[in-house]
Amino acid sequence: xxxxFKAIPISLFTILICYALGYFSIEYIDSYxxxxxxxxxxxxxxLPSWIVLKQKNNSINVYRLSIYNLIISLLFLLIFAxxxxxxxxxxxxILALLTAIGTYIAKILYKYKFQNKSIGIVIFFSSVxxxxxxxxxKNVTLIxxxxxxxxxxPIETVWKNVIEFDSIxxxxxxxxxxxxxxxxxxxIVGKGENAIRYCNFTTGSFVEPIxxxxxxxxxxxxxxxxxxxxxELNPFWDIQPPHLNGYFLSKKGExxxxxxxxxxxxxxxxxxxxVNVKPEFYWKWWSDFIIHKIxxxxxxxxxxxxxxx
Numbered sequence: 001x002x003x004x005f006k007a008i009p010i011s012l013f014t015i016l017i018c019y020a021l022g023y024f025s026i027e028y029i030d031s032y033x034x035x036x037x038x039x040x041x042x043x044x045x046x047l048p049s050w051i052v053l054k055q056k057n058n059s060i061n062v063y064r065l066s067i068y069n070l071i072i073s074l075l076f077l078l079i080f081a082x083x084x085x086x087x088x089x090x091x092x093x094i095l096a097l098l099t100a101i102g103t104y105i106a107k108i109l110y111k112y113k114f115q116n117k118s119i120g121i122v123i124f125f126s127s128v129x130x131x132x133x134x135x136x137x138k139n140v141t142l143i144x145x146x147x148x149x150x151x152x153x154p155i156e157t158v159w160k161n162v163i164e165f166d167s168i169x170x171x172x173x174x175x176x177x178x179x180x181x182x183x184x185x186x187x188i189v190g191k192g193e194n195a196i197r198y199c200n201f202t203t204g205s206f207v208e209p210i211x212x213x214x215x216x217x218x219x220x221x222x223x224x225x226x227x228x229x230x231x232e233l234n235p236f237w238d239i240q241p242p243h244l245n246g247y248f249l250s251k252k253g254e255x256x257x258x259x260x261x262x263x264x265x266x267x268x269x270x271x272x273x274x275v276n277v278k279p280e281f282y283w284k285w286w287s288d289f290i291i292h293k294i295x296x297x298x299x300x301x302x303x304x305x306x307x308x309x
Contacts, residue, residue: 003060004060004068007048007052007060010047010052011065011069011072014043014044014047014048014069015044015072019073019076021040021043021131022036022040025134029131029135031138032276032277032278033133033277035127035130035131035134037278037282038098038130038279041070041096041099042098042101042102043102043123044066044069044070044102045066045070045099045100045102045103045104045105045106046102046105047102047106048062049063049065049066049107050106050109050110052065053107053110054110062103062106062107063103066099067099069099070096074088074095078235078236079236081234081239082239082241083232083234083239084179084230084233084234085232085233085234086178086179086230086232087232087241094279137278140274140275141280142272142273142274143272143274143275143288144271144272145271145287146268146269147268147291147292147295147296147299148269148299149266149267149300149302149303150265150267151264151266151267151303151307152264153264153265153306153307154263155259158216158257158265158302158306159257161302162302163186164188165298165302166185167184168184168297169301171297173297175290176293176297178230179230179233180290181203181204181227181228181230181231182202183199183200183294183297184200184201185200186199186200188210191213192213193212195210195213196210196224197210201227203228203229203230204226204227205225206225206226206250207224207225208223208253209222209224212254216257217258218254219254219255220254222252223250223252229244229248230244232244243277246276248273248274248287249274250272251273251274252271253271253272254269254270256268256270265306267302271291275287
């Protein structure tokens, strides 16, 4: 382990560069995108490995050094109150993979004897390229997530429990013990397409104006307001990272009721949302998983209430 202490100045230098570029991306470009989740972890793996290899310090395993650097940089995010534990855990797989890829690239370029000056120019122009791309690439897609349950109750009974429901018991699922917001109850003010539904979560309420009242088969609504998606966990501070505001947006939803027979109903809940964090395919996996869990919490409660009658 002592041999890695020799690389501390190199590591700190790289971490400071990554922090500076990350701060600029988040605060001035307003973007959690490819600079944050692709370029910077690759740079964190590449630059210290390149310098160590050029110094011909063969006693240091550059892959291990890169992972140490990643862990230290993420720990600093916690200590400096800029990020929470759960989001770091979510991001760690892709960050670790790209850090390892950056290290591998350093070894390949060292093997083919690239010069320091060329590497410096590549890093500079890569930084500009990624930041420029993130500033221009603001388009987002609307992503649907649907979840269904079968309820042993007539469709009219299920409908009554869809439009509003009483308190849902405290969740047992681990995912909801991490600070991620979950629904507690729902109430509705008015009736028909002038009504407003309030779906209440642990962090606040979704305000949902009804856009289609097709009793007893279809309820559709938009999302006028929404609370923060989670309370971030940080062992040192109470924090409110920038990505909690505006980077995950629920845009609309619906409940669709389909009669199977006179005593059975299929209930499907669908949420359409935007995730303004890149790479979308990675963060979509996490958000789809969480939304399914939220859907199941609501749908199973409606199922329990409907089957009691």
